[in-house]
Amino acid sequence: MTTYLAVDLGGTKLAAALVADGVLSARQQLNTQSDKSTELLRQNLATLLASFHDQADQVVVASTGIIQDGLLTALNPQNLGGLDHFPIKAEIEAITGLPTLVLNDAQAAAWAEYHAAGGQYANMAFITVSTGVGAGLVIDGQLQIGARGIAGHAGHSLADPNGPVCGCGRKGCVEAIASGTAIGQQGSEVFGENCTGQEVYQRYLAGDEAATAIVSRSATAIAQLVADLTITNDLDAVVIGGGVGLAANYLELVEEALSSLPAVYQPKLLPATCSTDAGLIGAALWAQACSQR
Ligand SMILES: [Zn+2]
Incomplete structure (x- = not known):
């Protein structure tokens, strides 16, 4: 061995x-x-x-x-x-x-989650919502790396053409709206400078209206990304992980946003298990x- x-x-x-x-x-x-x-x-x-x-x-x-x-x-x-x-x-x-x-x-994390599910979802995506937004794709049981190693970088697909400029240089990427960093930046505009994503999330959990709008915007962008990946790749399941992705009630918010879309956009949505x-x-x-x- x-x-x-x-x-x-x-x-x-x-x-x-x-x-x-x-x-x-x-x-x-x-x-x-x-x-x-x-x-x-x-x-x-x-x-x-x-x-x-x-x-x-x-x-x-x-x-x-x-x-x-x-x-x-x-x-x-x-x-x-x-x-x-x-x-x-x-x-x-x-x-x-x-x-x-x-x-x-x-x-790598997508491949781990594919195996953790016993390989039962041959077509799946893993999305991590954390400092940034990362993703990995498994299609027909094969991990997608890409000719230049870029396959699955779906955090840099478009969420809002009028959104903020992303660190990659494109305007309105999912990462620029949904990541923990982006949640913190949006929070800084409301709650004062140097507000972190975690602080905004705590305020959301405590029922603050402005924080709820920021976290909901993040979850909606992730739900749209789930829908885009599903309709592009005919996915069976999407696994959500990362510090934000696994935070209390976040997956439920994504599920709620996804439920307003036609059934063909809704794969099985699962929390990551490999931490x-x-x-x-x-x-x-x-x-x-x-x-x-
Ligand atoms: Zn980007």
């Missing part, structure tokens, strides 16, 4: 664990906050991966951003800072001496699937 050293490189964390046959062990995590220097990432990777020395046969990485030819880039370069064009595959191979595969973290380990587990399962091809 192959043992994978799975690594999850996110905006504010770096996690690693051993995964054999879909079972995770020895999980470790470093909080990297928002410091996005290449030197610090190299040091953090070396520190984290040193303890796994000689315990794995292969490394697989679920990373934020777009992964093409082992290079890390992003539709929204602000999310990466100095890490734009970071040679993640080469760096990790240099540290570990092991062959390394890299894929996008939302794609914070989705990237690690999904990446390892994907490496396993690649090796069996």
Whole structure:
């Protein structure tokens, strides 16, 4: 049995664990906050991966951003800072001496959720509503990566042509309206500067009218995205995850917005079940699937 050293490189964390046959062990995590220097990432990777020395046969990485030819880039370069064009595959191979595969973290999470559902939804999307809005697609039981690693970046599809400019440069993306960051920004206009998405959400749960409008706008944009992905790809199910996606009553708001649409736009809507380990587990399962091809 192959043992994978799975690594999850996110905006504010770096996690690693051993995964054999879909079972995770020895999980470790470093909080990297928002410091996005290449030197610090190299040091953090070396520190984290040193303890796994000689315990794995292969490394697989679920990373934020777009992964093409082992290079890390992003539709929204602000999310990466100095890490734009970071040679993640080469760096990790240099540290570990092991062959390394890299894929996008939302794609990895989609693959984990597909397996968590026992493979019963051959056509499904995973949408994470978090700091940003990420997504991954499984079509005919195959994880969609794309020729340039971009497949599934549905958070950058259009929600409102008159909406705010997104970090990717396009106006009115779902991410610019529905993400935790966007919820916080809209909250700042009402509740004062530096209002976070979490604060707005607490106010929504407490019944505040303005906060309810902001959170409802987010959930409606996600419901429309669910409908668009469903009608484009003939989906069986859509799994919603992420800090906002799994917050109290959010899925119900999405369901409510979706219920006003014709039945053909309404797939089975499910909460994510793999939580914070989705990237690690999904990446390892994907490496396993690649090796069996
Ligand atoms: Zn965008």
